[in-house]
Amino acid sequence: MSSLFAFPGQGAQQPGMLQALPAAPEVRACLDEAAEVLGQDLARLDSAEALRSTRAVQLCLLIAGVASARLLLARSPAPDYVAGLSIGAYPAAVVAGALDFADALRLVALRGELMQRAYPQGYGMTALQGLDLTTVEGLLAEAEGPVFIGNLNADNQIVIAGSDAAMAAVAERARALGAGLAKRLAMSVPSHCPLLEAPARELAAAFAEVPLRRPAIRYLSGTTARPIHDPERLRDDLAFNMCRVVDWHGTLRTAYERGVRLFIELPPGAVLSGLARRVFEKGAVIAFQGARLDTLDALLRQEVEHSR
Known part of the structure; x- marks a missing residue:
């Protein structure tokens, strides 16, 4: 213990x-x-x-x-x-x-x-909840613009990092696939990528x-x-x-x-x-x-x- x-x-x-x-x-x-x-x-x-x-x-x-x-x-x-x-x-x-x-x-x-x-502007991080890693990796592979896996917080809670436009597009697709949460975080930097x-x-x-x-x-x-x-x-x-x-x-x-x-x-x-x-x-x-x-x-x- x-x-x-x-x-x-x-x-x-x-x-x-x-x-x-x-x-x-x-x-x-x-x-x-x-x-x-x-x-x-x-x-x-x-x-x-x-x-x-x-x-x-x-x-x-x-x-x-x-x-x-x-x-x-x-x-x-x-x-x-x-x-x-x-x-x-x-x-x-x-x-x-x-x-x-x-x-x-x-x-x-x-x-x-x-x-x-x-990265003074135009980049950051977004939390996705309700999708597994394989699904999120598939969304990133199809994304236009720089966006990457940033944090693995839980089995179904993953944070992505990249440009605002690329993250917004991934978040929209994630919601369509049933993500319970797709939230832009209070970060202005694309960390951990x-x-x-x-x-x-x-x-x-x-x-x-x-x-x-x-x-x-x-x-x-x-x-x-x-x-x-x-x-x-x-x-x-x-x-x-x-x-x-x-x-x-x-x-x-x-x-x-x-x-x-x-x-x-x-x-x-x-x-x-x-x-x-x-x-x-x-x-x-x-x-x-x-x-x-x-x-x-x-x-x-x-x-x-x-x-x-």
Whole structure:
């Protein structure tokens, strides 16, 4: 029996998400460090207007995840695993002890800038629900214009990435085939597809100068759905996850098969918790946001007792 901290990706952001974090010394220290490294006032970073920027969104997700995890770890046992969806891989790596928070801040700021610069408009991502992978792949093969598989979130929940026109055409055909949902996501960048190979190579060059360590907490890759122990493999995973398909469903299955029975989603939101409940037939799935700290602490301690 073991536990996992999960960190959400872009699309989970909420205006005021940093201001909504618990008022605790651990959170304040994290926010102060981020403000110093970035050289900017964080009070403006999570406004609705600021969150139109890919850079701001990704930084807010990193900061919220690390601050919340540090608050919880200051009083509770560490999880056995960490995993993150897309940008969520960065707070996961920080919490695992593999990447310094200051380095993560600088890399994520660059990551957001590179992605935004590559596709400032006319591209994004769309969620399809109710169709299997084979059907969606068939729709993409017939599409005119660039559109690719981006995320595998569940057996029947797939996210595609590409141009607005190509995605709209695929969404229309998906609805005709019975898709219960075909929704354009709050993303202005076509993530997790070959369109971002060039920005990923630029980010990899910056990563070459950053020290990484072997994770102290087991790190599950959201791309390969497998643990990564080697720092160089982790470097590759983080730098190139923007242009590789996210297999979140596979990651959840791997965690469950390895004995994870406590899934805690770090802020913001609870989207990953909903996906986890489809896989975790036994155990507990809970989101940090809206939960009491003493409840989360009790669950982590209970999991430690069960694993003895």
